[in-house]
Amino acid sequence: MKRILVTGGAGFIGSNFVRYVATNQSEIHITVLDKLTYAGNQANLPVSNKVELVVGDICDADLVERLVQKSDAVIHFAAESHNDHSLTNPAPFVQTNIVGTYTLIEACRKFDVRYHHVSTDEVYGDLALEDSQKFTPETPYNPSSPYAATKASSDLLVKAWVRSFGLRATISNCSNNYGPYQHIEKFIPRQITNILNGQRPKLYGDGKNVRDWIHVEDHSRAVWLILTNGQIGDTYLIGAEGEADNKTVLATILTLMQQSPEAYEPVADRPGHDLRYAIDATKLKEELGWQPQFTDFRSGLESTIEWYRKNRKWWEKEKIAVEKLYTQRKQ
Template structure:
């Protein structure tokens, strides 16, 4: 049994990872989360009290971070400011959390010789043309296009430098877009699902041609655990489930699965610098570490996700009105 420190564990993919680990291993988990607007303690309800504890705090607080890292066998670093629209409105929190926070954790694991896994995004690679057959690989040059993706790229480079310069035992994973339970309703898929559940029309940026490579959060969690247990120190692994769908097709699938006409959505203003296409080549992870996704079929994963939001309105309803008010101000 190992003691894991999971930063950002009250957020979307972090909380899914905590649930996955506690259900599928005998590890114990400490979550460190400052509970910003995207963190939600309700996402951690029902976890076993003998194997889980929660600490409220900022990953940039070195005095708080150090003893937590000292008592842990490994740190899994999910904590990040991650919403592109917010980064365009106010970039500063993204520098504070994604760069300074990651630096603070790296210094702590350096002092204590603690295993470190860093969660990143495919957005550090920029975007691909819609007709480009290529996919991102571990050797794709970084080309971030937003304050969010550029600060994640910076944190990736810090991890690589701390491995090479100081011998920190770290790995990195860059993942495609996640969907599943516990995702804030500001994000694309849960926003559309909860709109339909409330009898409102989904909203589609621009023409909806932008393509994302979707992966269910449970599959992301299983991949991260695989890398933590079997990944080679200093290596980067791309996590994807071959789930390329454009935004229009995704909205239309949500409407279909909820029994609505596939064209019952509204077009809204596109956001500045909206990347056109992401696509992940996860063959290194699959071939070297033997990982494979459970939800290889996007439709079945979406059915499961819609069922969760239908059954858990008490979790998402408190966020919904404020989120939609903010989008209306932006014409979106």
């Protein structure tokens, strides 16, 4: 591979992947296709003559075809991804996550370009809190929210295109990411920036909902490994055995920021809030030799807090608008 196309490459996970490839695969030219919605930020991208930004929509078939035709591989990160927004207005999720994916895989089919589809563990629904079970590539899909349903739909499109048309594709479903450049509407950066602004952080409901946390850099390494060594047609689950409930995560953030672990405000729970996610990444580890490097969640949180502390200019302008929206929702 000499040229890759990364959709959503100016967003949180996509930009970290671009940075990872730019740092570790200097011979590769990276074209980023991003609509630069509120979640995309050109400042997230590394300054490099090997990284080119094209501002555009993945639903624009003519643009997508032009870019795919010049690429050796497409890595598809672009998505509407916020559950709360999907509950308020599902339409953009259907358009971007389903129609956008269709547009990309059709172009990759036409020009026989390698395709990797980045998805989420939320397509599987949730697990019981008291259960020891984890998601595997064989777990049936059971999405709970419009966001998860549209991601599940996009996954199924890719699977069908592999079987029906021979699309050279792989899929990865990853657990909850954290790290630098994550938009402040998300749980961890929202709480960090609240505390930095002297506001009390917020906790949905009783905070018992469990998520399986992974540092975004570990996710980036896994995606690159799957792209270059994964079995065509296969699905790989990416997780770092980082299960923790939301209350524990928030208490850890508060403690690391020299606050009382009880110094938070309970807010109304999200409708249909999934109870527990947990990833079994055995296949990824055994077949491709991947291992997470950020295995200490507490130290990973500490470095993430420090990044937001040092990069106030990156998030300050949007903070008021984000909190105003949450206030309207009583969250």
